[in-house]
Amino acid sequence: MGNSSGLLNALIGGWSIQGFNNVMSGTPFSVMSGSRTAFFGSGTTTNGNSRATLVGSKQPDAKLKDKPGVVGPVFFLDASDFTFAAPGELGMGRNTFRGPSYWDVDASISKTFKYREKTNVTFRLEAFNALNHTNYRSLADATTGDNRINNPAFGQSCCQSRPTATSTAIVSNGEAYRVIQAVLKLAF
Secondary structure, eight states: OTTSOHHHHHHHSSOEEEEEEEEEOOOEEOOEEEEEEEEEETTEEEEEEEEOEESSSOOOOOSOBOOTTOSSOBSOSOSTTEEOOOTTOOOSOTTOEEOOOEEEEEEEEEEEEEEETTEEEEEEEEEETTTOOOOBOOGGGOSSOBSBTTSTTBTBOOSOBOOOTTHHHHSTTOOSSOEEEEEEEEEO
């Protein structure tokens, strides 16, 4: 807009647009039995929770889905695809399943205005999670759900979404929803 009139150029010329995209695969998690069992290893006996084992040979779908009567999405509709590990066994492999993927778009628009000979004013509008996309937590860190097959909340991913990576640094409580802030900077 450098060839436009001074007023038009001052209004719509010289703006800067920036964006930041964050894309991650889901966090791995294990499905636990929820039962204490004895593990034998390195010549000692220790007690701990074993991982569950699969019923049959087919691994169940761990993608988020709706379940009637449950608030928020679930990873598994029920625990029928899993059972308890035999005594002394560890159960299925660690981190066999993967939680939901994560993506986020942050954006900003800014412009610097000349105020006086040695003074500039910069206006900047920033949006964190600009598209207001919900990123759900994995089953391993859900606030209500549980990864133990003997827990009534098994497989649920309710009721807190994962905060965006950038909003945790900007907003003290790391909000998961869209956050917009305006910044006015005076340089002299």
